[in-house]
Amino acid sequence: MPKKVLIIAGGTGGHIFPAIAIANELKKRNSNIVWLGTTKGLENTIVINNNIKLYKINAVGLRNKSLFHLLKAPFLLTFALLKAIILIIKIKPDVALAMGGFISGIGGFAAWILRIPVVIHEQNSIPGTSNKILAKIAKKIFQAFDNTFANNILATTSGNPIAFKTKTKTKTKTKTKNNSNTLLNLLVLGGSLGAKSINEIIPQLKIKLNIWHQTGKNNLQDVNNSANKKDYKIVEFIDDMASAYAWADVVICRSGAMTVSELMLSATPSILIPFPHAVDNHQFYNAKILADNDAAILIEQKYLDIDLLEKTLLSLDSDTLNKMSTNAKKFSNPNSAQQIVDYLVNF
Numbered sequence: 001m002p003k004k005v006l007i008i009a010g011g012t013g014g015h016i017f018p019a020i021a022i023a024n025e026l027k028k029r030n031s032n033i034v035w036l037g038t039t040k041g042l043e044n045t046i047v048i049n050n051n052i053k054l055y056k057i058n059a060v061g062l063r064n065k066s067l068f069h070l071l072k073a074p075f076l077l078t079f080a081l082l083k084a085i086i087l088i089i090k091i092k093p094d095v096a097l098a099m100g101g102f103i104s105g106i107g108g109f110a111a112w113i114l115r116i117p118v119v120i121h122e123q124n125s126i127p128g129t130s131n132k133i134l135a136k137i138a139k140k141i142f143q144a145f146d147n148t149f150a151n152n153i154l155a156t157t158s159g160n161p162i163a164f165k166t167k168t169k170t171k172t173k174t175k176t177k178n179n180s181n182t183l184l185n186l187l188v189l190g191g192s193l194g195a196k197s198i199n200e201i202i203p204q205l206k207i208k209l210n211i212w213h214q215t216g217k218n219n220l221q222d223v224n225n226s227a228n229k230k231d232y233k234i235v236e237f238i239d240d241m242a243s244a245y246a247w248a249d250v251v252i253c254r255s256g257a258m259t260v261s262e263l264m265l266s267a268t269p270s271i272l273i274p275f276p277h278a279v280d281n282h283q284f285y286n287a288k289i290l291a292d293n294d295a296a297i298l299i300e301q302k303y304l305d306i307d308l309l310e311k312t313l314l315s316l317d318s319d320t321l322n323k324m325s326t327n328a329k330k331f332s333n334p335n336s337a338q339q340i341v342d343y344l345v346n347f
């Protein structure tokens with residue numbers, strides 16, 4: 001009989017998109033899928049658009065909140081937990097998959113109270129608070145990267161589930177040590193949050209490049225006003241990321257867990273500029289996984305300037321790019337979703 005799986009994820013795309021990839025694999029196995037999320041997160045659009053039943057509770061994280069919010073925390077936590085317990089009693093799942101974030105902490109603990117097996121997946125190289133707590137009670141722990149959890153916690157490295165299928169790399173003429181006249185295809189992922197420094201510096205590049213710059217909604221006009229060169233494509237969002245990675249010789253971007261995993265899966269060289277204010281500085285440690293293995297170049301935002309960026313780009317000959325691509329691919333797991341679903345439907 002097909003399992004009924006409760007996916008607990010909400011808030012940001014970093015938690016939601018890998019859960020969607022798992023949900024898509026569960027659908028192939030004819031599993032019954034329900035979702036527990038928040039009232040205000042991206043799941044309210046994404047989950048519903050994927051035809052998955054969404055239950056919601058009002059859950060907000062407490063880190064970096066004001067004293068007033070912290071004083072209310074015991075009441076908010078109690079109310080959210082009771083609401084989660086009532087919903088899970090109604091849903092009656094066979095297993096609960098928690099993907100991190102505050103909602104996962106509440107929903108995962110509620111499932112454990114009701115004696116429903118809890119499985120967790122951690123997307124980042126540094127585990128979030130909810131998954132650190134749930135790891136003590138979870139029946140199974142999946143991690144995207146090796147050594148994410150402490151040595152006394154038994155975790156299986158599965159990689160991050162990615163929803164898109166990679167495409168064959170476009171055959172482009174990248175520059176070599178003996179030929180500096182050919183142009184690199186540079187994909188820039190500026191994003192809509194936390195990437196102002198990237199969006200500001202790219203239009204300043206004086207070296208010749210083919211640039212495809214995804215700015216995010218909030219930054220499109222500013223980049224358009226700053227850019228004044230040909231071979232510079234500026235867009236708000238890119239729907240077909242598989243094609244974008246296939247086109248790119250190198251990517252400049254932040255180092256969120258899903259972006260790093262996409263770079264691995266698509267075997268794309270990168271220049272990573274971690275968002276310095278990410279919780280627990282996890283983007284820096286995500287980037288180090290690739291940088292320490294010659295699959296990416298890590299530039300901390302405090303050191304980022306136009307001279308350093310141009311020097312870095314000019315150093316990327318075809319031999320270096322091929323080496324970075326090969327090394328990135330070594331860390332990918334194209335079967336991540338299948339591995340997690342195998343456990344969910346067969347435990």
